[in-house]
Amino acid sequence: MIEQMNKYHDELAKLIERHTPVHGVHVTAIPSLLFMRYSNVTGPRYGMYKPSICMVVQGAKEVWLAQERFKYSPTDYLIASVDLPVTAQVTEASSRVPYLGFKLEFTPSQILAVLRDSQIPIEPRENAKRAMFVSHTESSLLDAVIRLARLLDSPEDIPVLAPLFVKEILYRVLHGQHGVALEQTAIEGSSAYRIKDVIEHITKNFERSFRIDELAKIANMGISSLHRHFKEVTAMSPIQFQKQLRLQEARRLLLSESTDATDIAFRVGYESPSQFSREYSRMYGLPPIEDVRRLRAQFDQSIEA
Template sequence: MVEARISTELKDIAARYAKLDGLNETGIPGLSIYKSSALSEKLHSIYEPCLCVTIQGKKDTIVEDDIFTCSEGNFLFSSMKLPVCGMVREASMESPYLSLVIMIEPTMVYDTLKDAPHLVSREPSISSGHSLSIGDVDGLMSDAVARLMRCLDHPGDIPVLAPMIIRELIYRLLATEEGGAIAQLGMLGSKTEKIARAVALLNQKFTEKLDMNRIAEDIGMSASNFYKHFKETTGMSPLVYQKKVRLLEARHQMLVTGDDAASVSYRVGYESPSQFSREYSNYFGRPPKKDIALMKSLELAG
């Protein structure tokens, strides 16, 4: 195992720019800092393709039956949009959970691989079929992260240095033990790239009743391989994935608009409000009305 290295300097910079609990945007495009000053219950969200570096504390990321635990000095890479459930396991007011979140586009991986052909042929590890990959931050990656964060104190450096450092971080990722799986995202025609295209389609048309066999044909897979690889990559079937996207969007709409559950259920693609309420309760642990009331009370308390 590679020794994890998170310097005091890096913690100090992250703490200075993460003033509030939740996701704090920074002056570097695509870089945010997530902070939590307390342990959390299950928080449902959709991960975008990104690199998360845990600076302090511990958090579980849960996908169906799989739990990915990141402590200080670990990184988590998400290769595609994925409905997840997160739980902060170590945090306090004095020592909050801190994590850097860097958005990563597949084209960035592809462009890096073009200049690093020796990384293209690496085989994914046996355990790396999932779209989430976890590894240790080594000295070289930690140094690159620190240089990226220092740009926040020198805004004039950001347009020139930040894109180069993020590209370096992608290169460092590709050179890790999990790099073979991460490289698949930037390789046209790979299993991961094909499933990522299917995921994009499911997100674009989540309100529609889709023909999954047609999606398999569109991405160049047989129906059986599509279902198999989709489950391996995301931890769930395409239909379950679509259902979670619908429920997360419904929750967001109810919080923002104040519309009732029945109205929103039709809007996100449900034909039966009762089915929507049942599936909503199963997923979030509370019926829609009670859940939204609790969410709003937590927002007011924060």
């Protein structure tokens, strides 16, 4: 079994290397499938994880959800079952042995289709579970992943076979150790499903102020239940979740536009520029303008290298 798993990893590594000529994130010809390649350990990277299955094929990576660390390597896979603001960092990589990663994004409707077709009992549950988890990779799952990746060498087969292989991958995950946490985000009426609705509302309206009773109404929960279930799913409160979205968007705007920090603060929903600067510094380690200078200097150095 170990020998077979090693063969799978070697083949998948070669496939990813062939389709990632330079470092960075690469979109593939298969919808929602991305490959990653990095030749160096990276600093913390902030962003949103969509619902996805992530695999490290070579190297190692850490993902932080609030104060929780999820560390995984080629023997594991990571699942994000809802949209989550995270901090990710490649912790093992070199020019000789680059970090190689595989990411397949999916939707709740795809999960629900697998549940219905496989006749897995569909029962809403009241106790929501964490929307991010790491599990051990079984050979059956890796086999399905390999067959999906191989389609990149026969693109004419992608329209017919890719949906079947994606369905099998999701089926294997649903039958894994944390399958219940994934299935509940797709089952209408479950606590996780209702929290997902709240997450979608905050994500679409993060620059707006909101009352907690407004969110409780969306979830059809009491205020205390909303707080409890939201924190169980996301490891943070609704306000903390919104703050991460605001600060991530602020950093993106500061890097992409020639405007001042005060204007950005108002655009992402802050009423006080000083509060924005404090919270930005707490998250990124430097005030907005200094942080942007640092990031641009790092980018220039990477180009020169």
